[in-house]
Amino acid sequence: MKRGDNDAKEFGIRLLVPTGGVASALFISALFLILLDANPVAAYGAMLRGAVGSTFGLTQTLVKATPLLLVGLGICIAFRARCINIGGRGQMIAGALLATSFALRFGAWPRPVLIATLIIMGFVGGAVWGFLPGFLKARFAVNEILTTIMMNSIALQLMNFLLQGPLMDPAGIEAGTFLAQSARLPEAARLARLVPRTLLHSGIFVSLAMAVVVYVFLWRTTLGYRVRATGLNPHASRYSGINVSIHQALSLTLAGGLAGMAGAIEVMGVHYRLVEEFTSGYGFTGIVAALLGWLHPLGLIPASLFFGGLLIGADTMQRAVQVPSALVNAILGLVVLFVSSSAVWTQQWIRRIRARGEVSS
Amino acid sequence: MNEILSATVITGMLNTMFTLATPLLFAALGETFAQKSGVVNLGVDGIMLMSAFAAFYVVLQTTNLWLGLLAAVAVGFGMGLIMSFVSVTMKAEQGVSGIGLQMFGLGMSSLLFKVMVGTVKTVSGFPRLEIPLLSRIPFFGPVFFNSNILVYIAFALVPICWWILERTTIGLMIKAVGQNPAAADSRGINVDLVRYGSVCFGAILAGVAGASISISIVNLFQDNLTAGQGFIAVALVYFGGWTPIGVMFGALLFSVANSFQLWMQVLGVNVPASIANMLPYVLTIVALTVTVYRGRAPAALNRPFLRGEN
Numbered sequence: 228m229k230r231g232d233n234d235a236k237e238f239g240i241r242l243l244v245p246t247g248g249v250a251s252a253l254f255i256s257a258l259f260l261i262l263l264d265a266n267p268v269a270a271y272g273a274m275l276r277g278a279v280g281s282t283f284g285l286t287q288t289l290v291k292a293t294p295l296l297l298v299g300l301g302i303c304i305a306f307r308a309r310c311i312n313i314g315g316r317g318q319m320i321a322g323a324l325l326a327t328s329f330a331l332r333f334g335a336w337p338r339p340v341l342i343a344t345l346i347i348m349g350f351v352g353g354a355v356w357g358f359l360p361g362f363l364k365a366r367f368a369v370n371e372i373l374t375t376i377m378m379n380s381i382a383l384q385l386m387n388f389l390l391q392g393p394l395m396d397p398a399g400i401e402a403g404t405f406l407a408q409s410a411r412l413p414e415a416a417r418l419a420r421l422v423p424r425t426l427l428h429s430g431i432f433v434s435l436a437m438a439v440v441v442y443v444f445l446w447r448t449t450l451g452y453r454v455r456a457t458g459l460n461p462h463a464s465r466y467s468g469i470n471v472s473i474h475q476a477l478s479l480t481l482a483g484g485l486a487g488m489a490g491a492i493e494v495m496g497v498h499y500r501l502v503e504e505f506t507s508g509y510g511f512t513g514i515v516a517a518l519l520g521w522l523h524p525l526g527l528i529p530a531s532l533f534f535g536g537l538l539i540g541a542d543t544m545q546r547a548v549q550v551p552s553a554l555v556n557a558i559l560g561l562v563v564l565f566v567s568s569s570a571v572w573t574q575q576w577i578r579r580i581r582a583r584g585e586v587s588s
Numbered sequence: 589m590n591e592i593l594s595a596t597v598i599t600g601m602l603n604t605m606f607t608l609a610t611p612l613l614f615a616a617l618g619e620t621f622a623q624k625s626g627v628v629n630l631g632v633d634g635i636m637l638m639s640a641f642a643a644f645y646v647v648l649q650t651t652n653l654w655l656g657l658l659a660a661v662a663v664g665f666g667m668g669l670i671m672s673f674v675s676v677t678m679k680a681e682q683g684v685s686g687i688g689l690q691m692f693g694l695g696m697s698s699l700l701f702k703v704m705v706g707t708v709k710t711v712s713g714f715p716r717l718e719i720p721l722l723s724r725i726p727f728f729g730p731v732f733f734n735s736n737i738l739v740y741i742a743f744a745l746v747p748i749c750w751w752i753l754e755r756t757t758i759g760l761m762i763k764a765v766g767q768n769p770a771a772a773d774s775r776g777i778n779v780d781l782v783r784y785g786s787v788c789f790g791a792i793l794a795g796v797a798g799a800s801i802s803i804s805i806v807n808l809f810q811d812n813l814t815a816g817q818g819f820i821a822v823a824l825v826y827f828g829g830w831t832p833i834g835v836m837f838g839a840l841l842f843s844v845a846n847s848f849q850l851w852m853q854v855l856g857v858n859v860p861a862s863i864a865n866m867l868p869y870v871l872t873i874v875a876l877t878v879t880v881y882r883g884r885a886p887a888a889l890n891r892p893f894l895r896g897e898n
Contacts, residue, residue, distance in 0.1 A: 259696070263703045311683045369876045372630060372683050373823045377869040380816055384869075388862040511691055518684070551702040553811070556695025560634070563688025564670070568678035571892070 233584040237577050244569050245519040245530070252561035256554060270550045277543020278536030284543070286427040290497060292535030294319070296434040297489035298513030299520060299527045300441045301357070301482030306522045307445060308478035309458040314360060314375030315486045316510030317382035318353035322487020323494045324386060325352030327409050327501040328394065334413030341415050345491055346433065353487015354480050356382060361479030365472035371479060379510065390503060409501040418496035428496030435528070437485065442524040454478050486513070508556070512538065515559045518566050534559075595727075601844075601851045602731040606739055607805060608843035609836075611636070611797040611814075613742045615821035616828065616835045617749050618793025623825050624753065625786035626766035626888040627675055630686025632794045633818025634693020635667040640798030641697040644809040645704060647711045656803050657796065664795020667693065668788035676783045679892035690818070698811045705809070713807040714738055738800045745793075749832040762786050766886030769893040779893050794818065820872055827875045829884045838875065842868055 257267035278288050298315040305312040326349040333341065360374035390407040399406045418428040445451040456464045457474040465471055489509065494501055512534050520530035537559075541552035615632050622629045639660035647656035667689065674685045714736035723733040753759040764772040765782045773779050801817075802809050820842060828834030849864040 259699075263700070265703070311687075313687060363873070363877055367877050369873075370823075370826065372687075373819060373826075373876060374873050376816065376819045377823075377872045380869040381866050384862040384866040388860055391862070392860065511687075514684075514687065551699050553695050553698035553702060556691050557699060558695070560688045560690070560692025560695055563691060564674055564680075564685055567680035567684040567688060568674045570681065571679040 233580055236580055240573055240577060240580075241521060244566060244573055245521075248519070248562050248565035248569065249533075251565050252558050255561055256558050259557070260550065260554075265550050266548070269548045270544050270554070273544040273547040273550075274537070274540030276540075277547075278540040282422075283425055284539060286422055286425040287539045288532065288536040289431055290426045290428070290535070291538045292531045293428075293431045293434045293496070294489035294493050294509045295513055295516050295531035295535055295538075296527055297437060297492070298486045298509050299516040299531055300437055300524055301353075301485035302514055302517040303520070303522050303524060303527060304441060304445065304454065304485070305478045305482040306517060307458045308454045308475045309461065310361070310364065310475050310479050310482075311372050312357065312360075312375055312479060312482045313372055313510070313514065314357060314378045314483065315489075315513045316506045317375070317379035318356040318483040318486035319490030319493070319506050319509060320382040320386050321356035321483075321490070322349035322351075322353035323490035323501055323505065324382075324389065324394075325349065325487070326491035327412070327494055330412045330416035330495070331394075331410055334415060336415065338415040342418065342495070345416055345495060346488055349488045349491020350484040351487070353490065354484035356487065357483015358476070358480040361476035361483075364479065365476035371475075375479075386501070387503070390501065394501065396500070407503050411500045412495065416495055417499055418492065426497050428492075430492035430496040433488070433492060437488070438524045438528055441485075445524065450477075486510070508538065511556070512559060515562055518563060597851060597855070599727065599730045601847050603734065604847040604850060605840065605843045606732060606735055606743075608846050609839040610739050610742045611800045611805070611817055612821050612824060612839040612842060613836060614738075614745070614797035614800060615794045615818055616824040616839060617742075617745055617832055618790030618797070619822055619825045620749065620790075620828070620830060620832060620835055621753075621762065621786045621793075622790035623889060624766045624830060624886055625762045625783045626769060626886055626891060626893070627672070627783055627787050628682045628686065628822070628890050629668075629671050629675075629689075629787055629790055629794075630683060630819070630822060631667065631671050631689025631693065632686075632790075632797075632821055633814055633816060634690035634697075635664050635671075635791050635794040636798035636801070636814045636818045637693045637697040637812070638667055638798070639663045639795035640802035640813050641701055641809050642795075643799035644711060644802040645700075647713070647803050648705065648709060651711070653714055653803060657799050660795040660799035661792050662795075664792045664798070665788055667795070668791025669784075671791060672784040672787040675892065676780050676787070679894060682890050682892075694812060697809075697813075701809055701811070708808060708810065710808045711803060713802075714804040736804050738796070738804050741796075742800070743836070746832045746836045753832070763886070765893075766888055769888050769891075770895075773893070773895060783893075794821075797821070816869075820868060823872045823876055826885075827879050829879065830886065831884075841875075842871065845871055 260267040260270055277284050279285055302312050326345045329348045330345055356378055360371045360378060363369040363374055364371045394409045396408050396410045418430050421427045421429060445455060453469050454474050456469055457471045461471050493505055498505055516527060516530040516534045520526035537555060541555040544550050545552040619629060619632055642663040643656040643660040646659040647653055671689055674680045675682045716734055717737050719733040723729040761777050761782050765779050769779045801813060824835050824838040827838040845867050849867060852859060
C-alpha cells in the first residue's frame with residue numbers, strides 16, 4: 228500500500244468522526260422531536276433557512292462564528308496541554324467587563340488606539356479569569372474543570388451586580404427603566420460594520436488572525452511546542468525538563484485571554500454596550516466547536532462557522548415552527564457524547580492503518 | 589443584630605440548612621460511588637435536571653409524589669447507563685463526556701418543559717413530616733425532626749453508604765476497581781460491570797437529588813433549575829475526601845452558607861443579592877483548594893480501563 232493512500236484514509240477517518248457525530252446527534256434529536264409531536268424535517272429546514280437561506284442569515288452566522296472561533300481557540304490551547312477549560316463564559320464576561328469599563332472612561336482616545344487597547348483589555352480580563360484556575364491547578368493540583376465552572380457563576384454574578392449598580396446606564400436610571408445594561412459605548416470604541424443593515428462587524432478579521440497566530444504559536448514556537456508536549460505526555464515532558472504545571476497554567480491563562488477577547492469584541496461589534504446574556508451559549512458551544520475542529524486552530528474555522536449557523540438557525544426554528552431553541556443544547560450535548568466516545572477507537576484505527584503502512588513500505 | 593440571633597431565626601435557619609443540604613447530599617453520595625470505582629461523572633447536573641423535570645411532570649399529571657420519585661429514579665438510571673456506556677465501554681475522556689451529558693440534560697429538560705408544560709406551574713410537594721416525640725425535643729426537634737421525608741432519607745443514607753463501602757464485599761470490589769483495575773481484573777472481578785453499577789447507582793441518587801428540588805423544595809420546574817448544584821456535588825466528593833461522612837459535612841457547610849444568605853434576605857439585611865449568590869461558588873473553590881492535600885483519591889480515578897494497557 229502506498230503512503231498517500233494511508234494519508235487519505237486517515238484524513239477520511241478524521242473527517243468521518245465530526246460529520247458522523249453531528250449526523251447521529253441530529254438523528255437522535257429528530258426522534259425526540261417526533262415523540263414530542265413536532266416535525267423534525269420542518270424544524271431542521273427552518274434551521275437551515277435561518278443560517279444560510281438569506282444574506283442576513285449568512286451574515287448572522289458569521290457574527291456568531293466570530294466569538295465562537297476565539298473561545299474555541301482558547302479551549303484548543305488548553306486541551307493541547309491536557310486542561311479542560313469550561314470557563315469560556317466567565318472569561319468572556321470578565322473580558323467584556325474590563326473592556327466596557329475602560330471604553331466608558333477613555334472614550335476620547337483616538338479610535339485606532341482605543342480599539343486596540345480595548346481588545347487587549349478584553350484579553351487581560353479573560354486571562355485573569357483563566358489564570359486563577361490555572362494557578363490553582365499548577366500550585367495545588369485543583370481540578371480545573373470544577374474551578375472554571377465555578378468561575379463562570381462568579382463572573383455572572385459579578386456582572387449582574389455591576390450592571391445593577393456602578394455600571395448601570397445612567398440614561399436608564401434617569402428614564403426610570405433601570406435596565407440591567409451599561410451605557411452605550413462611545414463611537415470611537417465601536418467596531419466597523421462590514422455590510423449595511425447587518426450586524427457583521429470587523430471583529431471577524433481579529434478572530435481569523437488569531438486562528439493563524441494560535442497555529443503559529445502551537446506549531447512554530449518553542450513555547451507552543453512545550454505546551455503540546457505537556458499534553459501529549461506529561462511524564463516524558465517532566466523528564467526532559469519541561470515544567471508541566473507552569474505550561475498548564477499558561478495554557479489556561481491564554482485560553483481565558485482569547486475568550487475575554489471574544490467578550491470584548493462581542494460588546495464592541497454587536498451590542499455597543501454590555502448587556503446581560505450577551506454570552507448566549509458561546510462558552511459551551513466553543514467546547515463543541517473545538518472538539519469537532521480536531522483541536523486544531525485551522526480546523527476550528529469551519530467548525531465555528533457550522534456552530535454559528537446552528538445557533539442562528541435555532542432562533543429561526545423557534546420563531547418559525549415553535550420548536551424551542553433549547554433543542555440546540557441537547558444536540559450539542561449529544562455531539563460531545565458521540566465525538567468523545569469515538570476518540571479512543573478512531574485513534575486505535577488510525578494507529579493500525581499507520582502500522583500497516585510501515586510494514587509494507 | 590439581636591433579631592438575627594433570636595432562637596426562632598436560628599432554628600429556622602438550621603432547618604432550612606438541612607433541607608437545602610438534601611439535593612447536594614443525595615447527588616454527592618451517589619457521585620462518591622462512581623468516583624470510588626474510578627469514574628468521574630461530571631454529568632450529575634444534567635441528570636438532576638432531567639430527573640427533576642420527570643418527577644415534576646409526573647406529579648403534575650398524577651399528583652402522586654411516589655410515582656414522581658420513581659420517574660426520577662428511572663430517568664436517573666437511564667442517564668447513568670448512557671454515562672457508563674460512554675465512559676466505561678467506549679473509554680471516552682470522562683471530563684468531556686460528562687460535560688456532554690450535562691449539556692444534553694440542560695437542553696433536553698428545557699425542551700421537554702417548554703413543549704409539555706409551557707408555563708410556570710407549581711405542584712404540592714412532599715409535606716413536612718413531624719416525627720412524634722422526637723420533634724418535641726427542644727431546639728433539635730424543630731431543627732431536624734420537622735422536615736420532609738426526603739431529608740430523612742438523605743441523612744439516613746450516609747451511614748448506609750459508609751456501611752456498603754467499608755463493610756461489604758460489593759464495597760470492597762468498588763474500591764478495588766477504583767484503586768487498581770488491573771489487579772481487580774486479574775482477581776476475577778468484572779471491572780466494567782462494577783463501574784456500570786457504581787455509575788448507575790450514583791445516577792439514581794442524582795435523580796433523587798433532582799426530584800428533591802422539584803417536588804420537595806421549590807415545587808416547580810424551570811430552565812436550569814439546579815443552577816449548577818450538580819457540579820457543586822461533584823466538588824463535594826473531593827472536599828469530603830471520598831467518604832460519605834466527609835461529603836455530609838461538606839453538604840452541610842454549603843447549605844448553611846446558603847441558608848444564612850436566604851435568611852438575611854428574609855430579614856432584610858442589605859447585601860446585594862448577586863454578591864450573596866457568589867458565596868457558594870467562591871466557597872467551592874476555596875474548599876477544593878484547602879482539601880486537595882488529603883490525597884485519598886482513588887488511584888485509577890478518571891482512567892478508562894483497557895485490559896492489558898494500564
